[in-house]
Amino acid sequence: MSSRPTDPRDAAVVRDLLRREAEAVASRPDALARFLAAVEEREAGRRSPRGLRGMFRSLPEQMRSRSARAALALVTALLVLVFGTVGRPVAAAIAGGVRAAAHAVGARVREGGDGDGATTPTAMATPAANPVATSAPAPTSARPLPTAPAFRDPAGRFSFRVPPGWSVQQSPVAGVVVIAVSVAPRGSANVATETVTGTQTLDEYTAATIATIRREHEGYRFAASGVQPDTLGTYPARRYDFFDDNAGAGVRFVQYVTLVGTTGYVLTLTCADSESAPFLKQAQVLIDTFTFGSSP
Amino acid sequence: MDTTAQSRSVAGDDEDGALVQRARTGERAALAALFARHHARVFRSAYLVTRSPEAADDIVQIVFLELFTALHTFDPRRPFVPWLYRIVHNVSIDFLKRERYRLPMVVPLADTIPGPIGEIGRADLRADVRPALDGLSAEHREVLVLRYYVGLLEREMADVLGVRPGTVKSRLNRALHALKEVLGPGDAPTADDEPGVLTGDGTPHGGTSHE
Numbered sequence: 072m073s074s075r076p077t078d079p080r081d082a083a084v085v086r087d088l089l090r091r092e093a094e095a096v097a098s099r100p101d102a103l104a105r106f107l108a109a110v111e112e113r114e115a116g117r118r119s120p121r122g123l124r125g126m127f128r129s130l131p132e133q134m135r136s137r138s139a140r141a142a143l144a145l146v147t148a149l150l151v152l153v154f155g156t157v158g159r160p161v162a163a164a165i166a167g168g169v170r171a172a173a174h175a176v177g178a179r180v181r182e183g184g185d186g187d188g189a190t191t192p193t194a195m196a197t198p199a200a201n202p203v204a205t206s207a208p209a210p211t212s213a214r215p216l217p218t219a220p221a222f223r224d225p226a227g228r229f230s231f232r233v234p235p236g237w238s239v240q241q242s243p244v245a246g247v248v249v250i251a252v253s254v255a256p257r258g259s260a261n262v263a264t265e266t267v268t269g270t271q272t273l274d275e276y277t278a279a280t281i282a283t284i285r286r287e288h289e290g291y292r293f294a295a296s297g298v299q300p301d302t303l304g305t306y307p308a309r310r311y312d313f314f315d316d317n318a319g320a321g322v323r324f325v326q327y328v329t330l331v332g333t334t335g336y337v338l339t340l341t342c343a344d345s346e347s348a349p350f351l352k353q354a355q356v357l358i359d360t361f362t363f364g365s366s367p
Numbered sequence: 368m369d370t371t372a373q374s375r376s377v378a379g380d381d382e383d384g385a386l387v388q389r390a391r392t393g394e395r396a397a398l399a400a401l402f403a404r405h406h407a408r409v410f411r412s413a414y415l416v417t418r419s420p421e422a423a424d425d426i427v428q429i430v431f432l433e434l435f436t437a438l439h440t441f442d443p444r445r446p447f448v449p450w451l452y453r454i455v456h457n458v459s460i461d462f463l464k465r466e467r468y469r470l471p472m473v474v475p476l477a478d479t480i481p482g483p484i485g486e487i488g489r490a491d492l493r494a495d496v497r498p499a500l501d502g503l504s505a506e507h508r509e510v511l512v513l514r515y516y517v518g519l520l521e522r523e524m525a526d527v528l529g530v531r532p533g534t535v536k537s538r539l540n541r542a543l544h545a546l547k548e549v550l551g552p553g554d555a556p557t558a559d560d561e562p563g564v565l566t567g568d569g570t571p572h573g574g575t576s577h578e
Contacts, residue, residue, distance in 0.1 A: 082515060085546065089516040092500055093411035096420045098427060102410070103402055106431050107395065113432065287504055 221360075224248055228264065229304065229336065232360035234353040251357060258342030258350040260357055267335045274298075276335055277309040277328045284313070291315050291324075303329045303338060304363040314344060323347045325354075331363055383447035391438050402431055405448075408517065409455055415512045416459050416505055429458045449523040452513060456527050463505050502549040507542035514539060 099105070222239050223230040226248075233239055237253045251260045267276060277298060284291060294312035301310040308329035315322045321344030329336050338361065342350035383404070389397035406427050413423035413430075433454045441450055500508060513519045513527060521539070525532040 084550075085511055085515040085543070088499060088546075089415060089512060093415055093516060096411065096414050096423070098406060098410035098420075099424050102406055102424065102427060103399060106402055106406075106428060107399060109428060109432055110395070110398065110435055113436070283502075286502065289504070 222249055222251065224262075227364070228331075228334070229262065229361065229363050231357045231362065234356040237353070253342075253350060253353060256342060256346035256350040256353070258340065258346065258354070260338065260340045260354055263337045263339070265335050267330060267333050271330070273307055273309060273328070273330050276330055277311075280326075280328055280335075280337060281311065288315070301327060303327045303336070303358070304361045306331055306363065321345065325351065327358070380446045380448070384443040387438055387441050387443060387447065390435075398435060401434070405451060406431065409451070412452070412455060412512050412517055413459055415500065415516060416509045417462060418501060418508075422462055426455070426458050426462060430454050433458065446523070448517070449519060449527055452517055452519065453527045456509070456513075459509070499546065499549045503542065503545050506538070507545050510535065510538045510542050511546070 221230055221232050228248075233251055234253065236255075237251050240250045240252060246265055247261050247263045249262050253259065271279070281293070281298070285293075292314045294314070296312060298309050298311045301308045306329045308327045310325065310327050313324050313326075315324070323342055323344040325340040327336075327338040338358070340351065340354050342354075383401065386397045386401045386404075390401060409430055410423045410427045413426040414420055417423060417426070430451075434451065437454070441447070503511075510524065510528075513524050514521070519527065521535045522532050524535045528535065530538075
């Protein structure tokens, strides 16, 4: 590209790049039907906003009719009301997605079936599990898996034991195989895999991974401890820690990176920084039992 | 200025405005028509920014539900597309913030790293645009998408993003430089490159290529 960013030749290159990538995907064929069904459901909820279920369903409208501060207070209060074991800081941590949180809360109440707030705390830890579920009839994102003491990758590549009290969900993100969620202490673990090309060493692969994170998330701070040699499932691994301020609700990340043949594995632990000690203690069960193959 | 694009823009805005008016009265067919006219581009824009087709599907649903509940706030004297993409922007930002907390894992893309780590060559990078986009931040992807895929003017982008026009310009510059860095010098366009009119999914939007 030329050095003048607004050069029309640049525009042509960028347009072509975006067009080629955009044309590689298509939305779900039932998108319109889902939307219209959601509209009808929302309208039905608006006509009969009774009880807590009605409060949740009408929450987006309530939010629009109040100031942002009042809306946030409302969401926070409702979150605390429903998820009594989860404190206000968690609600604040997701305040950046107020509307999405409202959607998610409504969704969970509906999925809970009774609409009186008897939702499992697990839902709180995954506010984004189905951001359209207040209205969309067919969730496409994280679906709860049967509770099990162990998780086995459906492709048979790895397995681990799920720490007591944690739940396991399928990931809505391509490349991320599984998410294990803890409500108290707050945190989650996920495992991502990718096929690695070339003949990268573990250190090169780790460096590339870190470089990608640095570029994608400029605000992340890496711990001074740097990259430490470790093991994951008896394979040599690298571990490093990093942090995000997350608008004051500090988040700590720990990643384990390893290579098995031509497959790269990244285990990411995410937790509220203030609860990292108990969370990482529980997560150690997962790490210690992580096995390549199907028998943790 | 591309007068052809401009005339299409006015016609398109008029049609959108009429559909909004009808949808406000509860006419579901008009609502469905709005969805049909715009959902493909919204989906692809969300995909380009979030890099997840599943997320883009969810975002489409949220955006059009938001649109449905906000129909009464739309000013028919103003263009529809920037208003729509302000909703898309807000929903996408919510999604990205949420994912950042819940799923901070950026699937490592070693191949996008220039230098000795990535074995892939420049020619391969040119052949596969995915790593190039993945190599940009979401913020950079969004400004490029709004400008070069959706076809908004910089002043419209400022309105969508809630920033000053000067900020849009500098953000675009940084995004283009970042893209240039990922693509490398081998991607310098030749004299044969033409600005062209954004076609996206085949339906040019107003405001395209005439800034």
